[in-house]
Amino acid sequence: MPLDVICFALKIGGALCVLTGCWGMGFFVCRGMSRRLGALRELQRLTLAMAGEIRCMSETLPVILEGMAQRSGPVYRDFFESVSRSLKKGHGQSLASVWNAQADVCFIGGPLNPGDVRLVKRLGEMLGSHDVQMQLSVLDLFASDLEKRIAGLGETIDSQKKVYGGLWVIGGIFVVILFI
Amino acid sequence: MEKSIPMDAKKTQICRIFAASLRPFFQRLQCDMEKMQEIRLRVNSPLMVVYDHKETFVTWDGLLKKDADKAVIVSSSQIRETMEYISDYSLYAYEDEIRQGFITIQGGHRVGIAGKIVLEDGKIKNIKYISFINIRLSHQIQGCADPVMPLIKDGGTVYHTLIISPPRCGKTTLLRDIIRQISQSPDGINVGVVDERSEIAACYMGIPQNDVGIRTDVLDCCPKADGMMMLIRSMSPQVVAVDEVGSRKDLEAIEYVINCGCKLIATVHGSSVDDLRSRPVLRRLVEERLFERYVVLGDLSRAGCIGAVFDAFGCNLLRS
Numbered sequence: 001m002p003l004d005v006i007c008f009a010l011k012i013g014g015a016l017c018v019l020t021g022c023w024g025m026g027f028f029v030c031r032g033m034s035r036r037l038g039a040l041r042e043l044q045r046l047t048l049a050m051a052g053e054i055r056c057m058s059e060t061l062p063v064i065l066e067g068m069a070q071r072s073g074p075v076y077r078d079f080f081e082s083v084s085r086s087l088k089k090g091h092g093q094s095l096a097s098v099w100n101a102q103a104d105v106c107f108i109g110g111p112l113n114p115g116d117v118r119l120v121k122r123l124g125e126m127l128g129s130h131d132v133q134m135q136l137s138v139l140d141l142f143a144s145d146l147e148k149r150i151a152g153l154g155e156t157i158d159s160q161k162k163v164y165g166g167l168w169v170i171g172g173i174f175v176v177i178l179f180i
Numbered sequence: 181m182e183k184s185i186p187m188d189a190k191k192t193q194i195c196r197i198f199a200a201s202l203r204p205f206f207q208r209l210q211c212d213m214e215k216m217q218e219i220r221l222r223v224n225s226p227l228m229v230v231y232d233h234k235e236t237f238v239t240w241d242g243l244l245k246k247d248a249d250k251a252v253i254v255s256s257s258q259i260r261e262t263m264e265y266i267s268d269y270s271l272y273a274y275e276d277e278i279r280q281g282f283i284t285i286q287g288g289h290r291v292g293i294a295g296k297i298v299l300e301d302g303k304i305k306n307i308k309y310i311s312f313i314n315i316r317l318s319h320q321i322q323g324c325a326d327p328v329m330p331l332i333k334d335g336g337t338v339y340h341t342l343i344i345s346p347p348r349c350g351k352t353t354l355l356r357d358i359i360r361q362i363s364q365s366p367d368g369i370n371v372g373v374v375d376e377r378s379e380i381a382a383c384y385m386g387i388p389q390n391d392v393g394i395r396t397d398v399l400d401c402c403p404k405a406d407g408m409m410m411l412i413r414s415m416s417p418q419v420v421a422v423d424e425v426g427s428r429k430d431l432e433a434i435e436y437v438i439n440c441g442c443k444l445i446a447t448v449h450g451s452s453v454d455d456l457r458s459r460p461v462l463r464r465l466v467e468e469r470l471f472e473r474y475v476v477l478g479d480l481s482r483a484g485c486i487g488a489v490f491d492a493f494g495c496n497l498l499r500s
Contacts, residue, residue: 060270063385087269092200094261095269128269131306135272 015176022172026165033160035111037153039075043120044146046072051139054132061095061128062087079106099124119145193287194219194317199261202227205252208242216317223259223311226251256311263310266291276401279304280377288318288382288389318382320390324350325357331489331497332358332445332473336367338419340438340470343447344456345477350485351447352379352423354477356390358445359421363393371396372417372442374407380423405433412440421445428461438470452476453490473497 046068053064062084069080079102086098100121107117119142126138190213195206211231218230226248227238236244237251245251266283267274277283283291295310332341341358345351359380363371375381375398381388383400392398397415399407404422411417420437422430425446437444448462453474456462465471469492478487489497 054272058273058275060268060273062268062270090196090265092203092265094264128264128267128271130271130278130308131275132272 011180014179018175018179019169019172022168022175023165026168029164029168030161032111033153033157033164036113036116037150037157039111040116040146040150040153042073042075044143044150046076047139047143047146051136051143054135054139058132075110075112076106079103082106095128096125099127116149119149190287190317194289194315197262197265197285197291197315199258199265202252202254202258202262205238205240205242209238209244210242211244213317214319217319218317219315221254221259221262221313221315223254223256225254227254259311259313262313263293266313275306278307281307282377284378284382284384286384286389288320288378288384290316290318290379290382292316318390319353320356321350321353322357322360322391325354325361327486327498328354328358328475328489329361332475333362333365336369338362338369338443338445339472340443341445341473341475342465342471343445343475343477344450344452345447346451347449349477351477354475354486355421355423355445355447356380356392359396359419360391360393362419362445363395369395369419370415370417371419371421372408372411372415373398374402374404374411374420374422375400376402376404376407376423380421405429408433408437412437412442417442419443419445423447424449426461431461431464434465434470444471451478453494469493 049071050064050068053059053067059067065080065084065087069077069084072080082102082105083098086093086102087095103117103121103124107120112120123138123142126142127135129135129138191206191209194213194216195203198206205227215232216229217233220228220230222228228251229236229238229244231244234246236246237248239245239250240252241250263271266285271278274283278293281292281294283293285291292314293307293310294312294314295307297304298306298308332339343351343355345354359371359373362369371393373380373392373396375383378400380390381392381396381398381400382390383398386400388396388398397411397417399411402410404425405427408420408422411420420442422444423446425431425434425448434444434446448456450456450459450462453466453476456466472492474488474490475486476488476490477485486498491497
């Protein structure tokens with residue numbers, strides 16, 4: 001087989017690899033966005049459940065968080081479980097410090113972005129307040145913040161997916177052209 | 181014979197509710213927790229305990245001393261932190277209890293609180309700036325009802341009984357042991373307890389922290405009058421027990437219970453049967469002879485010390 005043909009075949013193969021890799025990266029980024037949207041929606045659902053437990057049952061936070069851990073998916077299960085466990089142990093740490101420490105540990109590498117984690121941490125600082133009404137207002141505020149984030153992400157997710165996916169593919173084509 | 185309940189975990193249980201910086205002082209204390217009656221935290225004041233009926237101070241080296249010179253001074257942040265642990269990080273969940281001025285915690289211990297009252301339409305809505313905490317340690321004295329049991333229970337029959345006592349003489353302790361003994365008796369008597377202030381069974385998350393017997397159903401934190409009627413309809417008890425009756429509504433509920441064929445055991449603040457006669461609401465109870473036994477307590481130094489037991493006609497059964 002002539003050398004030209006072999007070189008051409010290698011170039012085509014390399015180009016296909018680069019393009020597939022870039023498409024894969026685009027897909028990965030888009031999937032991350034979908035996962036974040038799903039995680040925020042789950043958190044919103046859990047917040048509503050938490051408000052219900054407080055309004056109707058006047059349950060304490062360690063009990064509520066334990067229940068939430070059982071009901072939640074893999075994104076939040078460890079977080080709620082470890083916060084609840086730490087609070088029940090009663091080692092003399094404040095709720096905010098336990099909540100923040102566990103948020104730092106459990107949300108690493110998860111679908112939530114740093115802004116979302118900050119929002120979750122802010123909730124921890126406002127839980128356990130003096131009366132039910134105030135506690136429900138805190139949860140309402142948190143839910144409305146989540147709603148804004150979900151709405152913003154929901155509106156732009158399709159176009160962003162197209163843009164990011166397209167950009168990675170275009171980037172791949174650009175690299176292929178450069179090499180060829 | 182009286183026996184106190186072994187409570188090995190009591191110290192740990194108590195330590196857990198204090199701010200982290202106060203815990204070491206309690207952990208170092210070498211004392212009999214059974215003799216510890218009260219722990220008082222007041223902002224910018226010495227940490228105080230009532231031990232064996234005497235007021236003492238907790239010092240920096242974890243000792244109990246009579247003078248307050250070396251006593252640990254409690255700060256407002258320590259009280260705030262303590263409240264966080266007392267309420268399981270959930271003050272909102274104890275809104276109703278805080279409004280009444282106390283919270284019952286695991287182990288049946290009662291935490292009294294005081295601070296600035298928040299009013300709404302002239303009614304207490306909440307307490308803010310909580311600066312004073314009084315922890316009254318729960319002490320069950322199993323067997324303290326032994327002297328009265330033969331007088332208020334004859335075989336399978338329980339008499340309508342009213343325990344009369346001034347505050348802090350152990351009427352709730354006595355009532356609790358009466359409930360336990362009736363409930364545990366081989367006669368198989370079901371007891372319904374309306375525990376309006378969680379003092380009798382001291383339920384924590386629905387679980388009685390005090391031993392109230394195997395046939396006892398507890399309606400926790402429920403208004404007495406409503407609770408008595410609810411219990412009769414729902415749990416069909418043979419004996420209903422309530423603490424501190426006194427209002428007109430309570431009297432109606434008592435009549436309802438008695439007319440339903442249930443036996444009633446109740447407590448009331450007072451010093452004697454004559455004292456009850458002087459009160460408009462309670463007079464009727466005595467005059468109509470609704471109760472068949474009156475147990476009068478009156479020794480401040482010993483919880484549940486029985487002064488006299490009268491029948492409906494005023495005859496002292498203890499003497500006879």
